Amino acid sequence: MKLFQKKHPSLDDEGKASAWLMLLPSIFLLVITSVYPFIWLFRYICYDYNGYTAYFTGAHNFYHMLSDGIFWSSVAHTFEYAGLKLLFIIPVSFLLAALLSQKILGSSLFRAIYFMPTVISTAVYSLIFGFIFAVFNGSLNSILSLMGLIHSPVDWLGNPKIVMISIIIVALWGGLGNYMILFISGMGSISTDVYESSKIDGANGIQTFFHITLPMLSPVIKVILMLAITTAFKDYESILVLTNGGPNNRSQVMFTYIYQLIFSSNVTPQIGYATMLSVVAALIIGVVTVAYLILARKLDDVM
Amino acid sequence: MNRSHVIYSKGTKAARIFIFLLLLIIAVIMVYPIVYIVLGSFKENMELLQGGANPIPTHFIFQNYVQAWKQANFAVYTQNSVLIALGVMVLTLFCTSMAGYVFDRKKFRGKEFVYNLFIAFMFVNVGSIALRPMFELAVKVHMNQSLISIILIATGTGQAMYIFLVRGFMSSIPKEVDEAAKIDGCSFFGIYWHIVFPMLKPILATVALLSFRGGWSEYIMPLVFTMSNDALRPLTVGVVMLKNSGNGAAAWNIMFAGATISIIPIIIVYTFTSKHFMEGMTSGAVKG
Numbered sequence: 001m002k003l004f005q006k007k008h009p010s011l012d013d014e015g016k017a018s019a020w021l022m023l024l025p026s027i028f029l030l031v032i033t034s035v036y037p038f039i040w041l042f043r044y045i046c047y048d049y050n051g052y053t054a055y056f057t058g059a060h061n062f063y064h065m066l067s068d069g070i071f072w073s074s075v076a077h078t079f080e081y082a083g084l085k086l087l088f089i090i091p092v093s094f095l096l097a098a099l100l101s102q103k104i105l106g107s108s109l110f111r112a113i114y115f116m117p118t119v120i121s122t123a124v125y126s127l128i129f130g131f132i133f134a135v136f137n138g139s140l141n142s143i144l145s146l147m148g149l150i151h152s153p154v155d156w157l158g159n160p161k162i163v164m165i166s167i168i169i170v171a172l173w174g175g176l177g178n179y180m181i182l183f184i185s186g187m188g189s190i191s192t193d194v195y196e197s198s199k200i201d202g203a204n205g206i207q208t209f210f211h212i213t214l215p216m217l218s219p220v221i222k223v224i225l226m227l228a229i230t231t232a233f234k235d236y237e238s239i240l241v242l243t244n245g246g247p248n249n250r251s252q253v254m255f256t257y258i259y260q261l262i263f264s265s266n267v268t269p270q271i272g273y274a275t276m277l278s279v280v281a282a283l284i285i286g287v288v289t290v291a292y293l294i295l296a297r298k299l300d301d302v303m
Numbered sequence: 304m305n306r307s308h309v310i311y312s313k314g315t316k317a318a319r320i321f322i323f324l325l326l327l328i329i330a331v332i333m334v335y336p337i338v339y340i341v342l343g344s345f346k347e348n349m350e351l352l353q354g355g356a357n358p359i360p361t362h363f364i365f366q367n368y369v370q371a372w373k374q375a376n377f378a379v380y381t382q383n384s385v386l387i388a389l390g391v392m393v394l395t396l397f398c399t400s401m402a403g404y405v406f407d408r409k410k411f412r413g414k415e416f417v418y419n420l421f422i423a424f425m426f427v428n429v430g431s432i433a434l435r436p437m438f439e440l441a442v443k444v445h446m447n448q449s450l451i452s453i454i455l456i457a458t459g460t461g462q463a464m465y466i467f468l469v470r471g472f473m474s475s476i477p478k479e480v481d482e483a484a485k486i487d488g489c490s491f492f493g494i495y496w497h498i499v500f501p502m503l504k505p506i507l508a509t510v511a512l513l514s515f516r517g518g519w520s521e522y523i524m525p526l527v528f529t530m531s532n533d534a535l536r537p538l539t540v541g542v543v544m545l546k547n548s549g550n551g552a553a554a555w556n557i558m559f560a561g562a563t564i565s566i567i568p569i570i571i572v573y574t575f576t577s578k579h580f581m582e583g584m585t586s587g588a589v590k591g
Contacts, residue, residue: 015409015490015491016409016411018490018491018492019405019409019411019491020411021492022401022402022404022405022492022495023401023402023405023406023417025394025397025398025401025402026398026399026401026402026421026462026466027417029398029455029458029459029462030420030421030424030459030462030463032437032440032455032456032459033433033437033455033456033459033460034424034427034433034459034460035420035424036436036437036440037429037432037433037434037435037436037437038424038427038429038433040435040436041429041432041433096326096329099322099325099326100326104319104322104323104326105323106323106326110326110330111581112573112574112577112581113330113333113334114329114330114333115577115580115581116333116334116337116570116573116577117333118580118584119516119520119569119570119572119573119580120337120520120566120569120570121519121520121521121522121539121565121566122520122522123520123522123523123539123540123543124520124538124539124542124543124562124565124566125336125566127542127543127546127558127562128336128337128339128340128562129336130546131339131340131343131555131558131559132336132339134354136354137351137352137353137354137355138354139339139354139355139356139358141354142354142355142356143356146356173332173333173336176333177333178584181581181584181585182584182585184585185585230426230428234428234430236430236431237522237523240523241522241543241546254430255430255431258430258431258432259430259431259523262431262432262434262435263431263434263527263530265530271432271435274432274435275432278429278430278432279429281429281430282427282428282429282430285428289426
């Protein structure tokens with residue numbers, strides 16, 4: 001009898017133990033790749049650490065940051081990059097989504113083509129654009145001069161005035177399809193009945209778009225925007241390959257600068273200082289995200 | 304329903320043609336870099352260095368591939384890329400299918416806390432600094448000279464989204480299925496192995512594709528881990544490294560061939576599975 005009673009709870013305990021065991025691989029990887037590095041950040045924040053020896057320097061890293069012109073200009077460039085990228089990528093991908101949600105000849109082929117860059121490595125397509133942008137033998141300059149649009153070769157990646165535009169072009173090419181697919185999926189979830197009734201009421205295309213599609217999509221748009229904002233502020237892989245922050249730090253964003261402080265082979269690593277900047281960079285992105293969420297809620301109240 | 308809804312319009316013929324042409328022009332721009340690099344990989348280096356607007360080679364040569372494969376180590380890079388991508392895929396399937404099952408089906412203390420930890424770290428991003436402690440750790444356990452550390456880290460940084468996807472799919476499988484098995488005497492793990500795993504196939508196909516793509520595309524992490532070890536580099540790192548090496552101009556043909564080797568396999572996979580890729584992307588982001 002006693003044995004019988006014991007059997008049930010122990011069976012359940014066995015289930016619990018195997019549940020934890022089955023979670024173990026994922027938890028192990030989470031600890032190694034996320035939790036441990038996050039805690040590690042704060043270990044060297046007050047240290048001067050070059051990879052071999054660490055000296056306690058108190059608040060020196062903090063004061064160094066305040067007077068570090070390259071870092072603050074990289075913060076400005078991060079906002080410039082993210083702002084420009086969002087300004088183009090959101091409306092264009094939204095428009096493409098709206099067009100491709102219609103019955104258009106070849107629309108699923110167009111979708112597949114626009115989405116294709118998402119499967120290619122960012123580093124590799126940035127390298128390819130590096131060839132296309134090359135000053136003397138790049139194909140972009142050749143094509144533009146053939147069309148008579150330019151008379152002398154443009155230095156797409158070396159001219160401080162246009163380097164950011166070139167980087168944005170690559171970001172657009174690489175990210176457009178992703179947001180388009182997200183918008184299409186959101187548009188597909190709107191019930192067709194709504195459109196039927198607006199059609200009966202005699203609404204035209206533009207009225208339908210502004211009075212039905214846009215308001216009904218607004219929760220989806222908010223999620224996509226949030227995703228787009230956080231992604232844009234974190235991008236740096238493409239810039240690392242295209243310009244490595246140059247010319248003269250003109251395309252340096254926060255994370256390319258931090259990368260160079262830790263891993264550049266030309267200078268002594270400043271890992272302690274880089275942890276300080278990483279925390280500040282993460283905070284800046286956090287503040288932007290929260291500001292966006294508050295703004296989105298305010299807009300909700302107004303509309 | 305044979306009419307569109309999003310922008311309902313009567314659509315004159317001229318407007319439709321205009322829209323079609325616009326879409327076509329954008330499609331050409333999207334495809335252009337790929338066509339340019341693939342065709343360019345068959346050009347002689349002299350022709351590449353001269354440039355010009357014509358993407359078609361004057362004579363097709365295969366020498367660039369031979370040179371890349373034999374002299375520039377691309378055979379090794381390709382092998383590493385395949386191993387990393389397959390390793391990430393298998394490990395991701397193993398970890399996330401179990402985690403998704405446990406998170407959906409088992410109630411125990413601390414579960415939601417652990418799950419939220421996974422989700423929270425999807426949003427906390429401190430950039431490349433996180434690679435430094437991982438690298439030091441790998442050195443300590445003598446794993447910095449092996450692809451295993453790269454596979455583990457790539458899996459770890461990508462798994463949260465896949466756990467989220469599997470959990471979501473799991474919740475659509477009726478609980479009666481596993482309760483019946485439980486009555487028949489199946490253990491918690493047994494239910495997963497014999498019953499749930501086969502039923503998860505559709506979502507695991509998506510996870511397999513996305514994680515393979517993720518492993519194949521990794522750049523910065525393997526770059527940092529193979530800084531001093533050429534023999535462990537995947538294609539992405541190997542081909543970009545050539546650009547930064549001293550004689551970059553002399554190696555354009557090899558870089559074109561290398562870049563082509565790195566994009567063609569994934570594009571071939573994509574042409575057959577584009578629907579899966581798109582569905583995977585959207586179910587992860589918007590419905591959450």
